Amino acid sequence: MVNESIHDKIIKVAHNMKKFGMKSALALIAATSLLIAGCGNGNNGEASPSPAASGSASPSAPTGSPSKLVVSSFGGAYEETQKELVKKFEQDNNATVEFVTLYSADALARIRAEKGNPSIDVVQFSGGQESVAGQEDLILKPDAGKLTNGADLYESASDPNGYAPSYAFDALGIIYNEEQIATPPTSWQDLWNPAYKGSVGLVDISNSFGLQFIVAAAKMKGGDESNIQPGLDAIKELLPNAAAIVKSTPEVGNLFAQEEATIAAYDSGYAFTFRQQGQPIKFASPSEGAIGTFISAQVVKGTKNEELATKFVDFLLNADVQKTFAEKNGYAPTNKKVELSEDLQAVMPYGEEAVNKLVRLNADLVNANKAAWTEEWNKLISQ
Amino acid sequence: MSKRIPPYWILLAPGLLVFILVFIVPVGRLALLSFQENTTNGESGRAFVLDNYAKFFGDPYYLEILGRTLVISIIVSLICLVMGYCLAYGASRAREGRKLILLIMVALPLLTSATVRNFGWIIILGRKGLLNQMLLGIGIIQEPLSLLYTPTGVVIALVHVLLPYMVLILYSVLEGQDRNLESAAANLGASKSKVFALVTLPLSLPGIIAGTLLVFSITLSFFVTPSLIGGPKVQLMATEIYSQTINLLNWPYASALSVILLITVLIVTSLYNRALSRSQGGRSYV
Numbered sequence: 318m319v320n321e322s323i324h325d326k327i328i329k330v331a332h333n334m335k336k337f338g339m340k341s342a343l344a345l346i347a348a349t350s351l352l353i354a355g356c357g358n359g360n361n362g363e364a365s366p367s368p369a370a371s372g373s374a375s376p377s378a379p380t381g382s383p384s385k386l387v388v389s390s391f392g393g394a395y396e397e398t399q400k401e402l403v404k405k406f407e408q409d410n411n412a413t414v415e416f417v418t419l420y421s422a423d424a425l426a427r428i429r430a431e432k433g434n435p436s437i438d439v440v441q442f443s444g445g446q447e448s449v450a451g452q453e454d455l456i457l458k459p460d461a462g463k464l465t466n467g468a469d470l471y472e473s474a475s476d477p478n479g480y481a482p483s484y485a486f487d488a489l490g491i492i493y494n495e496e497q498i499a500t501p502p503t504s505w506q507d508l509w510n511p512a513y514k515g516s517v518g519l520v521d522i523s524n525s526f527g528l529q530f531i532v533a534a535a536k537m538k539g540g541d542e543s544n545i546q547p548g549l550d551a552i553k554e555l556l557p558n559a560a561a562i563v564k565s566t567p568e569v570g571n572l573f574a575q576e577e578a579t580i581a582a583y584d585s586g587y588a589f590t591f592r593q594q595g596q597p598i599k600f601a602s603p604s605e606g607a608i609g610t611f612i613s614a615q616v617v618k619g620t621k622n623e624e625l626a627t628k629f630v631d632f633l634l635n636a637d638v639q640k641t642f643a644e645k646n647g648y649a650p651t652n653k654k655v656e657l658s659e660d661l662q663a664v665m666p667y668g669e670e671a672v673n674k675l676v677r678l679n680a681d682l683v684n685a686n687k688a689a690w691t692e693e694w695n696k697l698i699s700q
Numbered sequence: 701m702s703k704r705i706p707p708y709w710i711l712l713a714p715g716l717l718v719f720i721l722v723f724i725v726p727v728g729r730l731a732l733l734s735f736q737e738n739t740t741n742g743e744s745g746r747a748f749v750l751d752n753y754a755k756f757f758g759d760p761y762y763l764e765i766l767g768r769t770l771v772i773s774i775i776v777s778l779i780c781l782v783m784g785y786c787l788a789y790g791a792s793r794a795r796e797g798r799k800l801i802l803l804i805m806v807a808l809p810l811l812t813s814a815t816v817r818n819f820g821w822i823i824i825l826g827r828k829g830l831l832n833q834m835l836l837g838i839g840i841i842q843e844p845l846s847l848l849y850t851p852t853g854v855v856i857a858l859v860h861v862l863l864p865y866m867v868l869i870l871y872s873v874l875e876g877q878d879r880n881l882e883s884a885a886a887n888l889g890a891s892k893s894k895v896f897a898l899v900t901l902p903l904s905l906p907g908i909i910a911g912t913l914l915v916f917s918i919t920l921s922f923f924v925t926p927s928l929i930g931g932p933k934v935q936l937m938a939t940e941i942y943s944q945t946i947n948l949l950n951w952p953y954a955s956a957l958s959v960i961l962l963i964t965v966l967i968v969t970s971l972y973n974r975a976l977s978r979s980q981g982g983r984s985y986v
Contacts, residue, residue, distance in 0.1 A: 422946050560827070564927075576828060692761075
């Protein structure tokens with residue numbers, strides 16, 4: 318019976334189709350596409366509860382269903398540790414935190430594309446992207462009163478433009494294979510040492526650390542963020558000594574693992590991670606001053622969970638959280654109250670004096686010039 | 701009185717609808733964006749300026765990127781064609797029971813993601829990688845070859861990634877051929893090489909065209925392999941589009957690059973098709 322009626326309907330539709338004019342067919346297509354577009358929008362909004370969601374929410378605790386926070390993180394060991402740490406936050410706030418793996422640049426591009434209706438509530442930046450995000454009105458300035466840990470931070474943790482302060486420091490210095498290089502490097506200049514010909518790892522400008530190194534080289538030769546040419550010239554001299562130019566952290570790790578590179582300008586936090594993975598990698602802070610990386614979490618403008626998102630930012634500023642983060646991943650705390658073992662103090666910028674020594678690049682200038690530098694750099698290294 | 705819809709429109713409609721929604725509309729928006737001025741504060745700039753195209757065609761550096769992309773795509777297509785033809789020919793002439801096994805072996809790499817396969821190549825191609833160690837060990841080379849982060853490495857890895865597509869297309873054509881034609885030619889006194897050159901090869905031309913065009917257009921826009929194996933030094937259109945989109949946030953320029961790449965594909969495809977169909981007495985294969 319059922320089959321028969323469906324069959325009848327199909328015949329009817331087919332019959333009607335025959336009578337349909339071209340115009341009505343087009344109208345049908347247009348209507349269908351509108352319908353599909355409409356559905357798409359509906360699903361993005363919070364208004365339409367899907368049957369699956371309401372079904373799973375029913376057996377939850379009397380406090381109501383947990384609110385969900387989407388946070389971007391950097392993947393690997395970094396994200397693993399954050400996932401561990403966040404369990405306490407989830408309990409305290411009756412929330413679930415979902416991590417999305419995005420490097421800083423990808424995260425910035427994502428929230429830019431989703432402006433006004435973001436799918437991420439809190440975004441994490443390690444390359445000064447908060448400067449661009451602030452200019453483009455993509456992130457929110459947190460209410461100082463709501464950041465309960467704000468008073469405990471080093472002064473240099475605060476953001477020059479008033480956005481959320483950094484929750485971790487790390488430093489661009491020199492990482493090297495201690496089995497191959499007996500005397501620890503002391504200056505950026507050591508990278509140009511002819512003894513390391515063929516085994517210098519270089520990092521592309523698309524990576525924050527690669528970009529920082531170009532500025533460091535410029536500063537070494539008398540330039541700065543507004544005069545990059547001396548840095549590019551210096552790197553041109555370094556190119557023949559390079560084992561390879563790579564883009565990402567796993568590739569840097571691979572260069573050292575395969576002993577193609579024995580020395581490179583890279584980040585203290587990742588040097589720590591590589592060492593934990595069993596590589597004989599050490600970090601040296603150059604006498605010219607290591608370039609600071611100021612890692613922060615920012616509340617994305619347009620989030621529907623502003624309060625919870627701010628709480629999450631504050632959570633990362635907490636002393637206990639930062640202590641664990643330093644112990645597990647090697648990122649230096651920005652909270653003065655954190656006390657670390659001497660072993661750990663030795664491998665990261667720890668304490669007021671060390672923190673103040675970190676060179677902070679002018680992020681606004683760097684971002685304004687980045688496109689021009691990238692073009693110059695690409696022409697320099699292009700094959 | 702309205703015209704009746706021809707039946708093929710009804711068959712085309714579902715696919716066409718999807719095509720319009722997920723291809724024509726986004727590409728149209730991309731094309732519009734490519735005429736916009738880039739701004740640093742995220743607001744949309746002046747519309748309908750030719751700055752982005754002027755920048756591309758005015759700078760030999762960007763033209764070189766396009767040229768390099770084309771050359772690598774052509775080389776990869778040709779290598780895939782030669783290797784793929786041998787494989788497909790062998791498989792289609794194999795014993796009935798073995799054909800399936802051979803085809804599964806060819807298609808097997810498609811089951812792993814290209815990213816994973818490329819990470820494998822990073823380990824194989826490195827200066828201290830498997831390949832160099834083996835060659836050094838045998839004594840064929842004295843100095844390790846530079847393969848990783850070079851165009852050669854990119855070609856090797858791309859051929860590996862794209863070969864299955866070529867083989868599967870050529871196989872279906874070679875397998876579908878009427879073998880009696882080959883027997884007839886042989887019967888009439890043609891040598892084996894003549895049979896191949898005058899019968900088998902011309903009959904498989906549609907497969908050759910479809911296969912090379914597919915491999916060519918995939919290579920032209922392939923991102924993962926050039927990014928991982930080529931590194932920052934081997935700059936191709938796809939990696940440049942990525943860099944402009946993600947690192948520099950210059951979306952209008954990235955759109956212009958995409959439009960240029962798309963138009964290049966269309967031009968090359970139509971030229972190729974026209975040249976080959978002319979040589980085949982006016983038949984068009986695509």
